Amino acid sequence: MYNKKMYELGTKPSAIRNLFEYGKIRKSQIGSDNVFDFSLGNPSVPCPEIVNQTLIDLINNTESTKLHGYTSAVGDDGVRCAICDYLNKTYAANVDKNLIYLTVGAAASLTITFNAILNPGDEVVVIAPFFPEYQVFIEKANGKVVVVQSEENTFLPDVLKIKEKITSRTKAVLINYPNNPTGVMIDEVTLKALCNVLKEKEIEYGHPIYLISDEPYRELLYNNKPYLFITNYYNNTVVCYSFSKSLSLPGERIGYVLVNPSCKNAKDVFFTICGAARALGFVCAPALFQYMIPNCLGYTSDLKVYELNRDLLYNNLTNIGYDVVKPDGAFYLFVKALEADANKFCETAKEFELLIVPSDSFGCSGYIRISYCVDTEMIKRSISSFKALYDKYME
Amino acid sequence: MYNKKMYELGTKPSAIRNLFEYGKIRKSQIGSDNVFDFSLGNPSVPCPEIVNQTLIDLINNTESTKLHGYTSAVGDDGVRCAICDYLNKTYAANVDKNLIYLTVGAAASLTITFNAILNPGDEVVVIAPFFPEYQVFIEKANGKVVVVQSEENTFLPDVLKIKEKITSRTKAVLINYPNNPTGVMIDEVTLKALCNVLKEKEIEYGHPIYLISDEPYRELLYNNKPYLFITNYYNNTVVCYSFSKSLSLPGERIGYVLVNPSCKNAKDVFFTICGAARALGFVCAPALFQYMIPNCLGYTSDLKVYELNRDLLYNNLTNIGYDVVKPDGAFYLFVKALEADANKFCETAKEFELLIVPSDSFGCSGYIRISYCVDTEMIKRSISSFKALYDKYME
Numbered sequence: 001m002y003n004k005k006m007y008e009l010g011t012k013p014s015a016i017r018n019l020f021e022y023g024k025i026r027k028s029q030i031g032s033d034n035v036f037d038f039s040l041g042n043p044s045v046p047c048p049e050i051v052n053q054t055l056i057d058l059i060n061n062t063e064s065t066k067l068h069g070y071t072s073a074v075g076d077d078g079v080r081c082a083i084c085d086y087l088n089k090t091y092a093a094n095v096d097k098n099l100i101y102l103t104v105g106a107a108a109s110l111t112i113t114f115n116a117i118l119n120p121g122d123e124v125v126v127i128a129p130f131f132p133e134y135q136v137f138i139e140k141a142n143g144k145v146v147v148v149q150s151e152e153n154t155f156l157p158d159v160l161k162i163k164e165k166i167t168s169r170t171k172a173v174l175i176n177y178p179n180n181p182t183g184v185m186i187d188e189v190t191l192k193a194l195c196n197v198l199k200e201k202e203i204e205y206g207h208p209i210y211l212i213s214d215e216p217y218r219e220l221l222y223n224n225k226p227y228l229f230i231t232n233y234y235n236n237t238v239v240c241y242s243f244s245k246s247l248s249l250p251g252e253r254i255g256y257v258l259v260n261p262s263c264k265n266a267k268d269v270f271f272t273i274c275g276a277a278r279a280l281g282f283v284c285a286p287a288l289f290q291y292m293i294p295n296c297l298g299y300t301s302d303l304k305v306y307e308l309n310r311d312l313l314y315n316n317l318t319n320i321g322y323d324v325v326k327p328d329g330a331f332y333l334f335v336k337a338l339e340a341d342a343n344k345f346c347e348t349a350k351e352f353e354l355l356i357v358p359s360d361s362f363g364c365s366g367y368i369r370i371s372y373c374v375d376t377e378m379i380k381r382s383i384s385s386f387k388a389l390y391d392k393y394m395e
Numbered sequence: 396m397y398n399k400k401m402y403e404l405g406t407k408p409s410a411i412r413n414l415f416e417y418g419k420i421r422k423s424q425i426g427s428d429n430v431f432d433f434s435l436g437n438p439s440v441p442c443p444e445i446v447n448q449t450l451i452d453l454i455n456n457t458e459s460t461k462l463h464g465y466t467s468a469v470g471d472d473g474v475r476c477a478i479c480d481y482l483n484k485t486y487a488a489n490v491d492k493n494l495i496y497l498t499v500g501a502a503a504s505l506t507i508t509f510n511a512i513l514n515p516g517d518e519v520v521v522i523a524p525f526f527p528e529y530q531v532f533i534e535k536a537n538g539k540v541v542v543v544q545s546e547e548n549t550f551l552p553d554v555l556k557i558k559e560k561i562t563s564r565t566k567a568v569l570i571n572y573p574n575n576p577t578g579v580m581i582d583e584v585t586l587k588a589l590c591n592v593l594k595e596k597e598i599e600y601g602h603p604i605y606l607i608s609d610e611p612y613r614e615l616l617y618n619n620k621p622y623l624f625i626t627n628y629y630n631n632t633v634v635c636y637s638f639s640k641s642l643s644l645p646g647e648r649i650g651y652v653l654v655n656p657s658c659k660n661a662k663d664v665f666f667t668i669c670g671a672a673r674a675l676g677f678v679c680a681p682a683l684f685q686y687m688i689p690n691c692l693g694y695t696s697d698l699k700v701y702e703l704n705r706d707l708l709y710n711n712l713t714n715i716g717y718d719v720v721k722p723d724g725a726f727y728l729f730v731k732a733l734e735a736d737a738n739k740f741c742e743t744a745k746e747f748e749l750l751i752v753p754s755d756s757f758g759c760s761g762y763i764r765i766s767y768c769v770d771t772e773m774i775k776r777s778i779s780s781f782k783a784l785y786d787k788y789m790e
Contacts, residue, residue, distance in 0.1 A: 001602060001660075002512045002667045010670030011663075046459035055454055055683075064441030068644045104499050104648065104677070111676030116405075117397045133673075140674035207396060249463045251682025253499065265396070268406075272397045275405030278528075279535035281506030282499070286681045287646025288450075 014132060015361045016040065019346075023355045030353070036382035037355045037374070041180060041331065043248035044373040045301040051247055054295040058288060067291065071284045073274060075102025075256070082294035083256065090298070091229035096261045099270050101277065102285035105253035106216045106242030107133065108277075113238050113257055114141035115276035117210055117269070122171035124212075127157050129334070129362030129369075131180050131214075143171070147363055155182040155325050155334065159193045166201045172210040173198060175230075178217040181362045181369035182334040183310075183327025185221060188228055195234040208236040208264050215239060216255070217330040219246040219300050222307045235262040238269070243293070245330075248301040254289040306331045309372040309379055316383045320390050331373040334359070337366050338393040348392070352385040409527060410756045411435065414741075418750045425748070431777035432750045432769070436575060436726065438643035439768040440696040446642055449690040453683060462686065466679045468669060470497025470651070477689035478651065485693070486624035491656040494665050496672065497680035500648035501611045501637030502528065503672075508633050508652055509536035510671035512605055512664070517566035519607075522552050524729070524757030524764075526575050526609070538566070542758055550577040550720050550729065554588045561596045567605040568593060570625075573612040576757045576764035577729040578705075578722025580616060583623055590629040603631040603659050610634060611650070612725040614641040614695045617702045630657040633664070638688070640725075643696040649684040701726045704767040704774055711778045715785050726768040729754070732761050733788040743787070747780040 013021075016039055023037040058067060074080065077097070084097035103109045110133075114124070120142040126134050128149050135145050148165050151158045162173065173194075177186040186194075198209050213230040218241065221227060230237045242255030259270045284290075313333055317324050323336035335356075337345035342358035346368060349356050359367035372379065408416075411434055418432040453462060469475065472492075479492035498504045505528075509519070515537040521529050523544050530540050543560050546553045557568065568589075572581040581589075593604050608625040613636065616622060625632045637650030654665045679685075708728055712719050718731035730751075732740035737753035741763060744751050754762035767774065 002664055003510065003514055003671070006511050006670035006674060007663060007667040008670065009673050010666035010668065042460075042465055044460060047463055051463075052454050052459070056451055059447050059450055064447070065437075065439060065643060068442055068446075068646050070437055070645045104681075107676040107678045109676075111674075115398065116401050119398055136674050137676060248460060250465045251463050251679060251685075253678060253681050268402060269397055271405035272402040273405065275401035275403065276398070278404050279401060279506075279531050280675050281502040281504075281532060283502045283648060284646060286499075286648050286684070288683075289681070290646075 009136060016357050019355050019357060026353070033381070035353050035355065036378060036385060038370045038372070039355045039357055041371050042373060043245060043250060043301060044375065045248055045303075045305050047248040048296070048299045048301055050299050051249065051292060051296055054292045055288065058291050062291070068287055071287050071290060073278065073284055075100070075285055076287075076290050079290045079293050082297060086297040087229070091227065091232065093229050093231050094261060095231060095258055099259040099261055099266055101257045101270070101273050102290055103255045103257055103277070104282055104285055105244060105255045106214060106240055107137070108253070108282055109240035109242065109255050109257045110134070110214060111137045111141065111280060112273055112277045112282065113212055113240060114138050114143055115280060116272040117238075118143040118171055121169060123167060123169045125162060125165055125170060125173040126363075127162070127175060129155070129181050129359055129364040129367070130174075131176065132361050132363070134174060144169075146170070149364060150182075153325075155179070155184045156186060156190050157194055159190065159197055162194065163197045163201070166197075166209065168205050170201070170205075170209055172212050174212045174214060176214040178221055178329025180217065180330055181332045181357070181359065182325050183330045183332045184325060185223060185328035186228065191228055191233055198234065202236070211237045213237060213239050216242040216245045220303060220306060220331060221329040222303075222310065223328040231260040231262070235260060236264055238263070246300045247296060249289070252286065252289050254285055254293070305376065306373060309374065309376055312376065312379050313370060313372050317386060320387050321394070322386070322390065331371060333370040333372055335368050335370060337368050338390065340366060342366055342368055349389055352389045354382065354385050354389060404531060411752050414750050414752060421748070428776070430748050430750065431773060431780055433765040433767065434750045434752055436766050437768060438640055438645060438696060439770065440643055440700050442643040443691070443694045443696055445691055445694050446644070446687060449687050450683065453686050457686070463682055466682050466685060468673065468679055470495070470680055471682075471685050474685045474688050477692060481692040482624070486622065486627065488624050488626050489656060490626060490653055494654040494656055494661055496652045496665065496668050497685055498650045498652055498672070499677055499680055500639060500650045501609060501635055502532070503648070503677055504635035504637065504650050504652045505529070505609060506532045506536065506675060507668055507672045507677065508607055508635060509533050509538055510675060511667040512633075513538040513566055516564060518562060518564045520557060520560055520565060520568040521758075522557070522570060524550070524576050524754055524759040524762070526571065527756050527758070529569060539564075541565070544759060545577075548720075550574070550579045551581060551585050552589055554585065554592055557589065558592045558596070561592075561604065563600050565596070565600075565604055567607050569607045569609060571609040573616055573724025575612065575725055576727045576752070576754065577720050578725045578727045579720060580618060580723035581623065586623055586628055593629060597631070606632045608632060608634050611637040611640045615698060615701060615726060616724040617698075617705065618723040626655040626657070630655060631659055633658070641695045642691060644684070647681065647684050649680055649688070700771065701768060704769065704771055707771065707774050708765060708767050712781060715782050716789070717781070717785065726766060728765040728767055730763050730765060732763050733785065735761060737761055737763055744784055747784045749777065749780050749784060
């Protein structure tokens with residue numbers, strides 16, 4: 001009657017969301033201090049003060065019909081210019097303001113991009129473990145998801161495996177570093193190797209293979225290395241960004257899509273992005289939050305809290321005996337489950353009031369994701385539970 | 396290579412947008428006071444003061460991770476509750492907060508609804524003249540647009556013609572009153588006749604025919620009659636609303652979709668809407684603007700300005716000799732072109748610095764749309780041009 005696929009997407013909530021709902025009930029039963037909820041990737045640190053100051057300044061000092069009126073569909077020109085200048089300065093990049101499209105957050109950046117570049121049946125290579133909505137977005141855009149597992153232990157992209165999976169129907173490869181759910185950042189050697197494979201395959205098949213970089217965690221990097229800005233490495237790139245994580249504004253839905261000026265037919269790809277955004281019903285990104293951007297570029301929420309949380313969890317879990325993937329960024333820790341079935345392991349963890357997400361949700365088995373964008377005190381209180389869980393398996 | 400249809404949508408700007416761009420150039424040539432730009436439906440009246448006050452209060456007094464954090468995908472529960480209570484009180488309706496889904500504006504409300512209820516090839520009856528994006532949205536959701544012309548002169552829906560066009564593939568009828576581009580409001584007799592036809596056809600074909608009401612202009616009504624709230628007249632209704640016009644916030648993208656509790660399988664239809672919103676990349680409506688809503692329900696921008704503009708234009712154009720459709724609402728005037736080809740007529744109007752939109756953009760011929768959400772002084776200055784244009788044709 002109505003659309004069955006959409007019905008299924010609406011009724012089948014994600015494992016992460018289920019766990020979060022369970023947590024709410026459990027907290028009401030035994031007190032919120034006694035439940036250790038590591039389920040959601042929801043920033044726990046306030047936005048930098050300059051965000052709210054800028055919003056108030058804008059509201060107080062901008063004429064209403066300008067401030068709250070439609071912007072161009074692509075976004076306000078001054079805002080796009082500021083983003084462009086900031087990226088070029090920060091990453092020694094060469095992006096063009098005319099190839100930046102402001103969006104209602106990273107999810108919109110991705111759906112717009114997929115709907116723009118995919119024709120029915122086109123394949124998108126996705127590297128597991130991956131954010132589960134990728135599959136939803138790609139399939140809604142009539143694309144086909146081709147999953148390639150990351151390298152064991154490092155969780156870096158397995159370039160040889162990716163090479164094997166690229167076919168004449170491959171339209172894009174999607175990467176996400178710092179990664180959700182592993183927290184891993186790609187290194188330059190691996191990135192270059194990946195780009196070389198894609199360039200080879202472009203020549204072999206005679207058409208562009210887009211490298212789509214979903215990078216909401218770009219600024220959440222704790223390895224003191226510069227971020228590897230993807231347009232500097234590969235021509236046919238589309239960057240999908242959101243200010244949700246860097247500025248702790250996930251509810252406000254503000255981000256952008258950027259087409260590399262070196263992309264083949266870059267302007268036409270950009271027009272196609274404009275068309276897809278229009279057809280999906282994104283009229284423009286929220287105006288007030290567009291105008292907030294120029295003042296806040298380069299600022300972030302207090303990332304030291306996340307770094308502290310990471311170290312606290314990483315060191316304690318490693319000391320207990322857990323096998324933890326060394327994370328460079330984002331706010332996730334990826335840990336080997338203590339039994340083959342991560343779902344069962346997470347059920348057992350609930351007995352110790354630990355709410356953690358099985359890796360099966362992310363397209364790989366045998367691991368758990370711990371979101372450490374939480375209160376540091378909760379982490380401290382949770383350590384004895386992680387120890388008890390470990391001991392139960394070691395008995 | 397990329398998606399051809401999306402490319403075409405991105406490169407072929409609308410006639411309205413073209414005219415607006417022409418106006419910008421023309422203003423720079425001869426001065427903005429000398430160009431009479433009636434092209435865009437962009438609110439010209441500031442938002443009511445309570446909107447900005449509420450935003451500032453929220454920013455100053457709400458914890459950042461709560462204020463700017465993710466809400467539920469459906470929207471904040473308290474906000475949905477406030478909207479529900481307001482609608483039930485204002486329209487003696489019986490809507491349910493659990494069937495309200497907050498969206499990123501009316502365009503999103505529509506694309507989500509079409510993607511939820513349509514299966515490939517399903518037909519949607521659209522009443523001409525109509526907002527041109529309807530076709531873009533329906534076709535992107537794999538639906539087929541079936542155009543039915545309004546009654547001549549009144550521009551009310553032609554119920555008999557609609558009846559003829561309903562087939563076994565008709566999934567929905569889309570209405571929009573007060574109407575863009577005519578400004579006409581449907582009357583109760585016609586609405587009931589339409590609903591009766593749909594009920595008959597539902598029985599004949601054995602499946603629901605959804606009545607989708609796109610009503611961003613609901614509050615912009617100057618006839619002193621109560622608004623005919625659609626859920627009170629027909630069970631299988633979906634209401635698509637936006638605060639863009641009532642609160643002059645078109646850039647902020649905030650609205651909702653509402654499923655009538657009396658709709659067949661209402662909960663399942665709602666789940667399907669949740670699924671479609673998810674797949675299209677709408678994570679949640681902008682949080683700050685969600686929280687703004689409860690305080691501002693029932694407020695509007697100063698609509699007296701629009702009413703004054705309407706009267707000024709309607710009376711003057713009628714006096715000159717133009718044949719003007721009597722408008723009850725929105726901020727548009729629909730006027731008979733003085734030659735059969737409205738496109739040519741609008742080109743001639745440009746000679747008098749009048750920027751008006753030919754009705755062909757809205758799926759019907761021989762008329763023009765005048766957007767009167769403009770400065771009242773500009774209207775006064777434009778009257779002599781309308782007179783000169785008329786005289787030219789009467790020579």
